[in-house]
Amino acid sequence: SKNTVPKKVLNQLITFMAPYEQAVDELKLKLKGIKYGFQKSGRYSPIEFVVGRVKKLDSLLKKAVEKEIDFTQDTWAERLDKEITDIAGLRVVCRYIDDVLEVKQLLLEREDITVHDIKDYLSSPKDSGYRSIHMICSYTVYHGSVKRTLFCEIQIRTLGMNFWATNEHELRYKYAGNIPQDVLQQLNEASTITNQLDVLMNSLRQEILTPAPLDNSLEERLEEI
Numbered sequence: 146s147k148n149t150v151p152k153k154v155l156n157q158l159i160t161f162m163a164p165y166e167q168a169v170d171e172l173k174l175k176l177k178g179i180k181y182g183f184q185k186s187g188r189y190s191p192i193e194f195v196v197g198r199v200k201k202l203d204s205l206l207k208k209a210v211e212k213e214i215d216f217t218q219d220t221w222a223e224r225l226d227k228e229i230t231d232i233a234g235l236r237v238v239c240r241y242i243d244d245v246l247e248v249k250q251l252l253l254e255r256e257d258i259t260v261h262d263i264k265d266y267l268s269s270p271k272d273s274g275y276r277s278i279h280m281i282c283s284y285t286v287y288h289g290s291v292k293r294t295l296f297c298e299i300q301i302r303t304l305g306m307n308f309w310a311t312n313e314h315e316l317r318y319k320y321a322g323n324i325p326q327d328v329l330q331q332l333n334e335a336s337t338i339t340n341q342l343d344v345l346m347n348s349l350r351q352e353i354l355t356p357a358p359l360d361n362s363l364e365e366r367l368e369e370i
């Protein structure tokens with residue numbers, strides 16, 4: 146799809162991406178701040194880890210072509226800003242399903258992140274078996290001498306969902322999008338099993354968050370086994 150883009154625009158695209166890179170850097174730090182805050186105060190953190198990326202150029206161009214964004218017209222930058230909401234992407238990975246919901250709630254309450262839309266692939270998984278919560282947000286960066294408010298997509302998922310999605314993503318890449326039926330079947334089964342594990346582990350979360358009963362010493366509990 147690169148040959149649909151004039152050479153001059155390719156250079157402009159690098160400049161175009163710069164504030165998005167800053168947004169990813171800042172948001173990564175801020176989301177990690179949630180985790181550190183819990184840890185420093187000795188509390189259980191609903192966040193296990195945070196990763197971020199700006200959309201790769203080939204992936205961005207592919208989506209732009211799908212949206213019929215014409216790079217020979219000088220409206221292309223405005224259209225990318227407005228129509229491609231995941232140029233800045235953050236991913237928050239949690240241990241338990243309830244943590245995913247807690248992080249979603251924490252993000253909804255923040256004043257530096259405006260949530261525009263929530264895609265709940267947790268309640269309604271995709272046909273592929275994909276599960277996650279996607280929050281389409283906007284965030285303001287002060288980049289050079291300009292203030293820019295940019296869209297970003299924050300994905301929240303469990304370790305299990307992340308494991309599944311990583312495998313599925315690699316298979317989709319390997320088969321260039323045409324995953325054989327039997328592999329799709331296996332992936333779907335893996336998604337079901339992953340969800341069963343997530344649901345089971347989620348009940349352990351309650352166990353972890355409630356203090357051990359005082360009248361039940363470690364020795365007593367070991368004797369019970």
Ligand code: 0O2
Pocket residue numbers: 200201204205231264271273274275279298309310311313314
């Ligand atoms: P990249 O840039 O390669 O990371 P769409 O409009 O179809 O593109 P949709 O369904 O509206 O997408 O979801 P959304 O909110 O735009 O998010 C797309 C991103 O969600 C993907 O990024 C993945 O990170 C993730 N995702 C969505 N569906 C699946 C799925 O079935 N399997 C996996 N592994 N990940 C999924 P991209 O498109 O890969 O972009």
